[in-house]
Amino acid sequence: MTKKVIEASHAIAIGARLCRPAVIPMYPITPQTHVVEQLAEFINNGEMDCAMLDVESEHSAASAVIGIVAAGSRAFTATSSQGLALMYEVLPIISGMRLPAVMAVANRALSAPISIWNDHSDAVSARDQGWIQLWVESSQEALDAVIQGYRISEDKDVFMPLMVCFDGFTLSHLFEPVDVPLQPAVDKFLPKFKPLYKLDVRKPMTFGPIGFPNSFMHFKKQQQEAMLNSISVIKKVNREFKKAFGRAYGDGLLDLYKMQGADYAVIGMGTLCGTARVAIDRLRKKGKRVGLIRVRSLRPFPEKELQSAVKNLKAAAVIDRHISLGQEGPLFTDVRNAIYCNDISINSYIAGLGGRDITVNHFEKVFNDLEKGKQRGEWLF
């Protein structure tokens, strides 16, 4: 391994390169652009044996993924915000056709007002479309999650596409030291893609046919089973990744920090967890029993793991970087649902929308609220 100081976008591009996709359909959008540029550089320099499809929109990029994977090849793409929104029609088609693929999403707010900055509204809004979602916190994890992602997505018990969600700007443009795995190690970890069915003129098949009312539900049930299978596959791949590369991210689904003996915890996704860690370190020095539960996998949602993680808590706070308008923070909804039987109080906070800073002070306030027994969360401005 070689250590390099690179931004997460570059790390994602390296991760993709190491996985040897055959074709990359791409449409650039801020803040994902550096991923595309870097991949174009790799291909141009002959460092990557791959075709780049310069498509006319994100809808086309996602549609091209269908063709590439159906033909039996590995595909990679990346997008953000409105781009993901434009792909929306195709997202459930890729998952419904059970086509494994990895897509990096540089999380950015959805308009309006126009915002190029980070929040989680883009990918969280797409959570029901049959894509596994891994939410990462660092550049290192961004790279690693792409490699893990293909292993998970192409597992014979899964065969579902996967998004690597990384915070736009806050992470995508952040330079950090990253251990870059060597190609032979990745080749060993990630075998060649073996499709179950593929398009072949010598053996014609129909992909994407109509599902009548007497069959449609059966296919949805298969997808749900595949998603539930992915829970143990994500854990297994995380363990094997540690053996191969010396790094793991919690159990693959949840990443816990200072939860030993904690009375209070914050629950969140992405880079805000890095800020939470700093706040927790400070508060721990003052003798406060506080910790962090980072949700790494939003889909599948790790219900059992969460129930055991919160078991000894007095109270928890969920920090959502998205608001389901007319309801509440969607992560809060999922968490409350999962820990319904755990008798702890839980508050919902909305923070960091459209690139608004989430600071250490915010977390100190949240922990203070929990300690005081405050029963309601709020919007953190």
Add this chain to the structure above:
Amino acid sequence: MPEKMKFNQGAVVTEPGSSRKYKTGAWRIFKPRIDQRKCIKCYQCWQMCPDAAIRVDAKTGKVWIDYDYCKGCLICLTQCPVKAIEKEVEKK
């Protein structure tokens, strides 16, 4: 629908040409009927039928309708330049 349903992953149909087993004729409300005496064999109906349900007899060149697949859209009737196609209500 095929008698025994198989749920291949991703709904992939591994057996080519299997849509023949799906008899869309059951959808029909109106049934087109060709009057061979008026027909001038222009084959516009054959060309326009969205279900390829109009067939041409290789020997005689006459058009006929495969009612297993004709779903009664009546595009053929609209297209026919000499009004050789009539419709009747399908009796089930």
